[in-house]
Amino acid sequence: MSGLRSFVARRLLLGVAQVVAVVLLVFALTEALPGDAAVVLAGDQPDPARIEAIRTAMELDRPAWERLVDWAAGLLRGDFGTSLTSGRPVAQYLTGAFGPTLLLAALTVALLVPTGVGLGVLAARYEGRLVDRLTSSVTLAVYAVPEFALGVLLVTVFALRLGWLPPTAVGHGTDLLAHPGVLVLPVLVLLARPVCSLVRLVRAGMIDALASPYVAHALRYGVSGARVRYLHALPHALAPAVQQLARTIDWLLCGVVVVETLFVVPGLGTVLLGAVGERDVPVVQGLAVVFGVVTVVLNLGADVIAHRLAPRAGVAA
Amino acid sequence: MAEVLDLRVEIDGRAIVDGVGFRVLPGRVTALVGASGSGKTTTGLALLGEYPGGARVSGEVRVTAGGAVGRTTGGPVGRTGEPVGYVPQHPASVLAPARRVDALLMDIARPLVRHLPRGKRRAAARELVVRALADAQLEDAEALLRRYPHQLSGGQQQRVVLAQALLLGSRVVVADEPTTGQDNPTKRRVVEQLAALARRGIGVVLLSHDLDVVRALADEVVVMRAGRVVESGPVERVWAAPRHPWTRELLDAEGGSTSFDGGGARSRRPVVRVRGLAARYRDGSRSASVVLRVPALDVHAGECLAVVGRSGSGKTTLARCLAGLHRDFEGDVRLDDTVLPRSLRRRTREQLAGVQYVFQDAHASFDEHRPVVQQVARTAVRLRAVDAQEAGREAVKVLARLGLPEDLVRRRPGGLSGGELQRAALARALLARPRVLLCDEITSGLDAVTRRDILETLTEVVGELGDLALVLITHDLATAALAHRVAVLDAGEVVEEGPALEVLHSPRHPFTRSLVGTAEPAARP
Numbered sequence: 058m059s060g061l062r063s064f065v066a067r068r069l070l071l072g073v074a075q076v077v078a079v080v081l082l083v084f085a086l087t088e089a090l091p092g093d094a095a096v097v098l099a100g101d102q103p104d105p106a107r108i109e110a111i112r113t114a115m116e117l118d119r120p121a122w123e124r125l126v127d128w129a130a131g132l133l134r135g136d137f138g139t140s141l142t143s144g145r146p147v148a149q150y151l152t153g154a155f156g157p158t159l160l161l162a163a164l165t166v167a168l169l170v171p172t173g174v175g176l177g178v179l180a181a182r183y184e185g186r187l188v189d190r191l192t193s194s195v196t197l198a199v200y201a202v203p204e205f206a207l208g209v210l211l212v213t214v215f216a217l218r219l220g221w222l223p224p225t226a227v228g229h230g231t232d233l234l235a236h237p238g239v240l241v242l243p244v245l246v247l248l249a250r251p252v253c254s255l256v257r258l259v260r261a262g263m264i265d266a267l268a269s270p271y272v273a274h275a276l277r278y279g280v281s282g283a284r285v286r287y288l289h290a291l292p293h294a295l296a297p298a299v300q301q302l303a304r305t306i307d308w309l310l311c312g313v314v315v316v317e318t319l320f321v322v323p324g325l326g327t328v329l330l331g332a333v334g335e336r337d338v339p340v341v342q343g344l345a346v347v348f349g350v351v352t353v354v355l356n357l358g359a360d361v362i363a364h365r366l367a368p369r370a371g372v373a374a
Numbered sequence: 375m376a377e378v379l380d381l382r383v384e385i386d387g388r389a390i391v392d393g394v395g396f397r398v399l400p401g402r403v404t405a406l407v408g409a410s411g412s413g414k415t416t417t418g419l420a421l422l423g424e425y426p427g428g429a430r431v432s433g434e435v436r437v438t439a440g441g442a443v444g445r446t447t448g449g450p451v452g453r454t455g456e457p458v459g460y461v462p463q464h465p466a467s468v469l470a471p472a473r474r475v476d477a478l479l480m481d482i483a484r485p486l487v488r489h490l491p492r493g494k495r496r497a498a499a500r501e502l503v504v505r506a507l508a509d510a511q512l513e514d515a516e517a518l519l520r521r522y523p524h525q526l527s528g529g530q531q532q533r534v535v536l537a538q539a540l541l542l543g544s545r546v547v548v549a550d551e552p553t554t555g556q557d558n559p560t561k562r563r564v565v566e567q568l569a570a571l572a573r574r575g576i577g578v579v580l581l582s583h584d585l586d587v588v589r590a591l592a593d594e595v596v597v598m599r600a601g602r603v604v605e606s607g608p609v610e611r612v613w614a615a616p617r618h619p620w621t622r623e624l625l626d627a628e629g630g631s632t633s634f635d636g637g638g639a640r641s642r643r644p645v646v647r648v649r650g651l652a653a654r655y656r657d658g659s660r661s662a663s664v665v666l667r668v669p670a671l672d673v674h675a676g677e678c679l680a681v682v683g684r685s686g687s688g689k690t691t692l693a694r695c696l697a698g699l700h701r702d703f704e705g706d707v708r709l710d711d712t713v714l715p716r717s718l719r720r721r722t723r724e725q726l727a728g729v730q731y732v733f734q735d736a737h738a739s740f741d742e743h744r745p746v747v748q749q750v751a752r753t754a755v756r757l758r759a760v761d762a763q764e765a766g767r768e769a770v771k772v773l774a775r776l777g778l779p780e781d782l783v784r785r786r787p788g789g790l791s792g793g794e795l796q797r798a799a800l801a802r803a804l805l806a807r808p809r810v811l812l813c814d815e816i817t818s819g820l821d822a823v824t825r826r827d828i829l830e831t832l833t834e835v836v837g838e839l840g841d842l843a844l845v846l847i848t849h850d851l852a853t854a855a856l857a858h859r860v861a862v863l864d865a866g867e868v869v870e871e872g873p874a875l876e877v878l879h880s881p882r883h884p885f886t887r888s889l890v891g892t893a894e895p896a897a898r899p
Binding site for chain 1: 422457462469470472525
């Protein structure tokens with residue numbers, strides 16, 4: 058296990074470097090965008106003198122690297138800085154928006170794993186039969202629909218025509234749990250494509266595992282079919298699915314911009330969209346740090362779990 | 375104990391087992407012998423209640439113990455009354471890679487403790503598991519149970535599989551080719567373990583084409599051919615006085631009548647010269663470890679050099695260095711007078727043609743979607759710039775010389791048997807007109823008759839070509855004995871090298887002595 062521990066330590070160090078690189082890149086790219094927060098704030102009175110005044114007030118006239126160093130120094134003390142446009146601390150933005158995003162992600166994953174794995178095992182068990190053909194073709198079809206199209210379709214049918222569910226989360230603030238109705242459609246849209254890829258991966262892995270000599274051997278020695286499927290075959294079949302799952306959670310946590318915008322969910326994606334539009338560099342950088350950390354931690358977790366599921370493969374740094 | 379009566383297994387109207395009957399007695403080893411495709415594996419699996427998909431089964435398989443009779447007749451058959459143990463050719467294949475060793479053992483033990491109160495079951499099952507491991511001569515059971523299969527040695531894996539059968543309480547154990555492709559010390563260990571099973575009063579059914587092992591282990595022999603039993607009886611009688619001509623042929627094949635010495639055109643001119651070779655394998659990012667050291671080795675024109683050693687001794691690495699497949703080495707490999715570039719990519723077309731490789735797994739070395747003859751002819755097109763038609767004609771000719779008729783080689787690889795594909799692989803290599811031919815365990819995994827036929831053909835062809843140098847990599851000393859010279863590898867070092875007769879009959883190095891000494895498996899205790 059010491060090999061695993063040093064692997065985790067190496068990966069975490071590498072992760073810190075990756076987060077730093079992401080922040081630098083994001084900073085450079087936002088600097089490269091035409092216009093800045095001062096121009097945005099000046100609004101429909103783009104008087105050069107006024108813009109210059111705002112710029113001085115916001116300290117945007119200082120060299121870019123000085124602002125970056127200042128911000129980084131603050132970050133080390135746990136201070137994400139303040140928003141340029143609203144003057145509120147960036148940390149407040151992040152914590153406020155993280156709630157809805159986390160809620161959506163948690164609900165989606167809670168439904169995704171049992172559905173994906175269950176359907177995958179089912180399809181593999183009846184490989185080539187009706188259940189399998191049905192699962193495979195439906196998952197392929199659903200996977201081919203982009204989430205904005207599916208979102209629009211669901212809103213049209215269930216919210217506008219049938220009126221069963223609210224079309225968006227407008228007016229509910231960040232406390233979405235108090236109004237579960239607004240969560241149904243976003244979660245369905247978020248679920249649609251990940252379920253399909255998970256089902257297909259689990260199915261492929263299970264077909265291999267079920268055809269393996271060790272499954273035949275366990276059945277031969279009188280171990281029950283369900284036990285063999287879920288305890289002996291499934292762990293081996295899950296290894297590739299775990300990596301895919303990590304990417305999905307990453308996608309869910311790092312701002313599903315399209316879905317949040319579509320359903321007007323005040324999550325990280327919505328904040329990101331607003332901040333980029335307003336050239337609110339500190340908020341964008343704060344988000345970059347959060348996204349970077351989430352991605353590094355999730356992928357590390359996935360590699361550790363995959364190592365547990367496929368112990369022969371070893372760990373590759 | 376167990377009895378098979380008039381068993382017939384049919385797939386698509388073709389009988390793969392027909393009218394087979396024999397008995398398995400407690401404490402006795404019954405061997406089913408025969409070439410590949412003789413139906414011995416189907417028969418063995420029938421004892422386990424397993425049949426190939428879509429098979430029509432008639433006859434009876436009875437497994438009994440202490441009066442209880444379980445029987446299976448026809449149709450898709452489930453469990454028979456009494457559980458039958460199974461020892462596969464590769465024990466690792468039946469151990470789930472993502473589960474620790476104790477997972478399946480505990481699952482097997484759980485039904486055995488069902489009569490106990492719920493709270494005591496787990497501890498009782500654990501105790502049964504530990505006892506079964508001890509019975510299978512595994513020490514330090516507690517630590518071992520927490521490991522994953524890949525963390526065990528081959529011997530430990532085999533013992534774990536035996537422990538599963540013992541835990542199950544099997545009175546009959548089927549061992550499917552347990553020694554095929556293994557080196558001699560491993561063989562000896564497997565023989566010892568199966569003999570120990572028999573001593574416990576278990577009836578062992580041995581499926582094998584390794585006649586050395588059969589002779590050392592079996593009490594009763596059932597000789598099969600094309601799905602039928604041609605002869606059966608006590609091993610001493612069958613060996614001493616085989617009644618059926620097929621049995622005689624099978625036994626003769628084991629003797630090995632050919633030798634590369636017939637060719638005669640040996641010269642003192644070295645074709646391949648290896649000097650100061652040290653091959654490494656990089657293990658992740660860590661420093662490379664040297665896995666093979668060959669200070670000096672020559673192979674002469676018209677000569678056959680056998681390279682022998684246990685698995686992992688570096689035999690294949692040597693061949694891969696010569697062929698340019700492994701390039702992480704120091705030292706010189708010369709073909710005639712030029713130093714060969716280490717990497718395949720940097721060798722000229724003549725150099726590529728000059729060194730040809732025949733792999734152990736012939737099936738994997740062919741593209742399954744194209745006819746065999748096309749793939750064989752491609753060598754001449756690629757390496758000798760012959761035009762496609764001419765290459766095709768030449769391929770058919772060489773394949774015919776190796777005993778493969780034209781209608782056969784127009785098929786895709788799936789339509790050829792393992793032995794036939796191995797011949798096709800030889801033809802493919804020969805079409806390059808190589809200076810040196812590297813044959814890497816090309817006969818291991820084949821049955822005795824097929825093995826002898828291939829070696830005979832190879833001997834003849836090498837004799838006809840005259841100046842071809844042949845490197846024969848093998849762990850089978852009977853095959854090595856056919857060569858002119860033998861080089862013995864142990865842990866990456868050449869420990870002994872010399873004329874075949876001298877090395878194999880009066881070995882000087884202790885390792886060679888141990889290798890030769892165990893060529894005949896230990897007699898039953």
